Amino acid sequence: SIFIYTSEQVMRSSSKSKNALMALLLTACVSALSAQSLVDGLAAIVGQKAILYSEVEQMAQLIAAQQRLDPYQNAQAYNQLRYTALDELINQQVLLEYARRETIEVKNRDVEKQVDQLMSNLEQQYGGLDQVELAFGISPVKIRRYYQDQIQSNQIIDAVKRELFSNIKVSRREVEQFYTENQDSFPKINPSADFSIISLPISAGANALAATTDTLLSIRKRIDSGAASFEDMAGRYSQDPGSAANGGNIGLTSRGTFVKPFETAAYSLNDGEISGVVETQFGLHLIKLVERRGDKINVSHILIKPVAGLQDSVALRDSLTQIRDDILADKETFAAAAKKYLLDPDLKARNGRVGKTDLSTMPPEMQTLLSTLVVGQISNPFPALDQYNIVLVHERYPGGKLTLQNNWFELESMKLQQKQMARLQKWIEQQREKMYINVKMIL
Structure with a gap:
């Protein structure tokens, strides 16, 4: 599905974009649950699965939200989105029906782990799940059940895609040819940096x-x-x-x-x-x-809410300074310190490695630091987003036009994705010919 973001994507987003992603997740849930109150009808049948008009409407609303399309001001374009939405739902059901026939399953604990992360994100953003219910009129139990269904379907679809894509590789020659054929159409990219971070919240003492x-x-x-x-x-x-x-x-x-x-x-x-x-x-x-x-x-x-005072900020800064000094004295590595001190479970699992990140998605103070810090150097502790942080820059990448020298990883990924999407589209077309599909929707 194009609408359920993983906790990985949410975690690695900036504060501003993270809020936008969480808002989109809630939009999905609100749309789905409110659509249940509509007078429903049968839009299509795929194998043993019925696709309802309410599901098509929900998907269309979400695509419109992503494209920032106002359904009331662009009624004709929105009506066309309904057909796009139906086609997307049919493709999803083709993948799920194939998984059912081939008994491709996912582990419940993997689903619950991602659901827990999403619910935790909601809880932190709105100050409690009770506040989410007050704001949107949907109980946390219903929100959780919706996420469980969507994430389980997503993970099954991802499992099918992994099976389809397992033997797809790209050669150096393919990447170079892809670049040569498309270099004039590539958009300019923002500067980015590959870095690790240790962040500790400024909390009341x-x-x-x-x-x-x-x-x-x-x-x-x-x-x-x-x-x-x-x-x-x-x-x-x-x-x-x-x-x-x-x-x-x-x-x-x-x-x-x-x-x-x-x-x-x-x-x-x-x-x-x-x-x-x-x-x-x-x-x-x-x-x-x-x-x-x-x-x-x-x-x-x-x-x-207890208010952290100046002495709390100073104490945290001094603690991070000591951690930095220990790393510089080779008492422990940055990765080991990150694993020891970080509170964020996803970052902790990656030893603090954020990876290559578009600097425009970062807070201003982080942008400045990551743009100027010497590669391989650890910053002094600095405050940002109610935290004190130290960062280690592994590599920095200039913005502007994509080049083979500076953006090989991105170009390789783009070419790989192109081959994967071509394989997926052809495979879905073949499966749709084999499966029972009856489209009934008339708008």
């Missing part, structure tokens, strides 16, 4: 946590004494914009909605009871259990 804890305890004392209600205190002090206006109320939720510390504390309460101070990745909370209905709970909370 013990003093900030203690001060915030004292604030919440004084709030609870006022509530317990009857001087103020939980709802009044939430409206006045809570830093959760999604629930503060509702007196801190999140509403009725199921297990799996909240991060573990919050959920554990909430489910341990009795009706009307208020928790002690609970720490999560989003800050410190007071939680009130409004009521319990079976295995669902209606909860309210007051969230206050």
Whole structure:
């Protein structure tokens, strides 16, 4: 599918583009679930699978979103997109039907790992899955189920493609010929750099946590004494914009909605009871259990986020300086230090190696540093995106026109992809002739 991004793609995007990718993922989910309420009809049948009008409409909406096409201002173009969408869905089902016949399967743990990463990204971006539900009116359980179905299909399709592409290779002569034939049509590229990074978040230290804890305890004392209600205190002090206006109320939720510390504390309460101070990745909370209905709970909370002070930033900078000094003194390699200290699981698995990255996708301070740092040199610690970082530049690549000397990897990848797509298109055409396909959609 062209619409489900892997956690790898999301992780390696800049903050700005990462938000755009996550928005597109949510758009996919919202479109899919809202389309279920439409009066449906049969658009096509592929083998044993029926493709519904609602699925075509969902796909068309997503293609339009990618192409930034307004369906209302470009009705004719959007109507044509519906046929493009149907063709894409048929091709997907051809791949899935082939996988079913050949018993090509994927491991559930691989699907769940990617789903967990996507849900974690949503949770971090919106400040909790409860906030996603408030913003879009879709329960986290439904979002998760949608992602599971889509990612499982994607991984099966990828497995079929790997089988098809396993023996496709490109020779040096093919790459050179590809470059010669297309060099005038290649777009100019931005400068890029291959680098590794160790990033640590600037987090509130013990003093900030203690001060915030004292604030919440004084709030609870006022509530317990009857001087103020939980709802009044939430409206006045809570830093959760999604629930503060509702007196801190999140509403009725199921297990799996909240991060573990919050959920554990909430489910341990009795009706009307208020928790002690609970720490999560989003800050410190007071939680009130409004009521319990079976295995669902209606909860309210007051969230206050400890603010990291100057001393916290200085302490983190000094820690990274020591890590850098140890690497320069050959006490450990950059890769070993990255694996030891990084919190991001994907970067940790790659020993901090980000790889070749378009500098235009990076924050301004990172662009400047990666453009000027000597290759092989480790930077001093620097702040960016609420983190302190050190980077090691492995190689730098100039922008401008593609050349065989500077962009061999990209050209080789482009030629390989061209051969793969030609193989895939021919294979799908052959499979479509063999399979039962009945197109019923008339627009």
